[in-house]
Amino acid sequence: MQSMLNQRSERLLKTLVELYIADGQPVGSRTLAMASGLDLSSASIRNMLSDLEAMGLVAAPHTSAGRIPTSRGYRLFVDRLLTVSPLESDAVRELESGLQPDSPQRLVHAASSLLSELTHFAGVVLTPQRSDVAFRQVEFLRLSERRVLLILVTLDGDVQNHLLQTARDYAPGELVEAGNFLNQHYAGQGMIGIAHRLETELAGIKRDITELMSAAIDFGRQSIRSSAESVMISGGNNLLHVRDLSENMTRLRELFDVFEHKTELLGLLNQSRGAQGVSLYIGDESGVITLDECSVVTAPYRINGQVVGTLGVIGPTRMAYERVIPIVDITARLVSNALSYGE
Numbered sequence: 428m429q430s431m432l433n434q435r436s437e438r439l440l441k442t443l444v445e446l447y448i449a450d451g452q453p454v455g456s457r458t459l460a461m462a463s464g465l466d467l468s469s470a471s472i473r474n475m476l477s478d479l480e481a482m483g484l485v486a487a488p489h490t491s492a493g494r495i496p497t498s499r500g501y502r503l504f505v506d507r508l509l510t511v512s513p514l515e516s517d518a519v520r521e522l523e524s525g526l527q528p529d530s531p532q533r534l535v536h537a538a539s540s541l542l543s544e545l546t547h548f549a550g551v552v553l554t555p556q557r558s559d560v561a562f563r564q565v566e567f568l569r570l571s572e573r574r575v576l577l578i579l580v581t582l583d584g585d586v587q588n589h590l591l592q593t594a595r596d597y598a599p600g601e602l603v604e605a606g607n608f609l610n611q612h613y614a615g616q617g618m619i620g621i622a623h624r625l626e627t628e629l630a631g632i633k634r635d636i637t638e639l640m641s642a643a644i645d646f647g648r649q650s651i652r653s654s655a656e657s658v659m660i661s662g663g664n665n666l667l668h669v670r671d672l673s674e675n676m677t678r679l680r681e682l683f684d685v686f687e688h689k690t691e692l693l694g695l696l697n698q699s700r701g702a703q704g705v706s707l708y709i710g711d712e713s714g715v716i717t718l719d720e721c722s723v724v725t726a727p728y729r730i731n732g733q734v735v736g737t738l739g740v741i742g743p744t745r746m747a748y749e750r751v752i753p754i755v756d757i758t759a760r761l762v763s764n765a766l767s768y769g770e
Contacts, residue, residue, distance in 0.1 A: 432482075432503075439463050439475055440484060441508040444496045448745050451670060453493025498710030498744060501722070505707060505748055514753045518545055522758055528765045530581075531555055535659060538738055538762050543662025545754050548669070548742030549686070550661040551725075553696040555735040555766075561617050565609045565643050567591075567602035575602065577643055582615065589646045594638060605636040609643060618647035658689040658696060671743040672720060681717045691715045696737045699725040705756050710744055720744060724751050726759035730766045738762065 442463040456472040484500035542550030699706040708723040725739030
């Protein structure tokens, strides 16, 4: 199909896609005759549009004589006709200042937010997979009778709080004793390894505080399982203001259902982990039915050269690809540098 397009057809398609992305209105033959720079009559333009339509590259909405690009038209445009623009310096500075080496969790959260802010679409990040997490400090605070707040600080600076409902009331001294024991004997070790050691060592520990220590380790292990592979989404509400999507509220609700349950997004983001750079899924290319009116732009990010996750943007098929693609690409590179720097 692509080989059937001559230079004039390609130029016409490129002009049509660019005009449609810019204002969202079906593009007519008279507009194309003026904007494309082709020395052709409106009748000749209409004939070329008919050929593009027959190839499945453009379509004519029922309410207009103009044409709009199809998913196949966008794909050809991106693969062969797109000129990617250098990202403006203000946006680069915003990314660099917002993606400083820090806790991996806070860093990927910042990446998701920045992707959303810069594109005005939804920013998504597949968080790094973790097989085990080492803790720096554990602290127990009494809130009331039989209610204790567990504070767990990981080695990478992530702070997790958890409310424990205990079998009995604990005195402040007992809470300090339990925290001190864990910090002195196990700080810097992974939760899974600690759990195995505790199974054999609890017999030698004062039985009154073993409940607290077991609860702390169980919570740490649960946190590892829940964060081993998850999708972080920022700016989903931005899509409420995208006319192409908001006009179909049923489909928009289905889209937010995908955001909430995340399973299909998880599969899509995992699929792009093996890419060398930016991946682009237009319409039904994602394999997720609910995203057939969306485009997903993703890129993997690394720690010291090893891929640990992916990040990207979800928006309408009518997006400024020449700007969104470099935003995703640069964000992935900056996240990789920050995570590697922090190792």
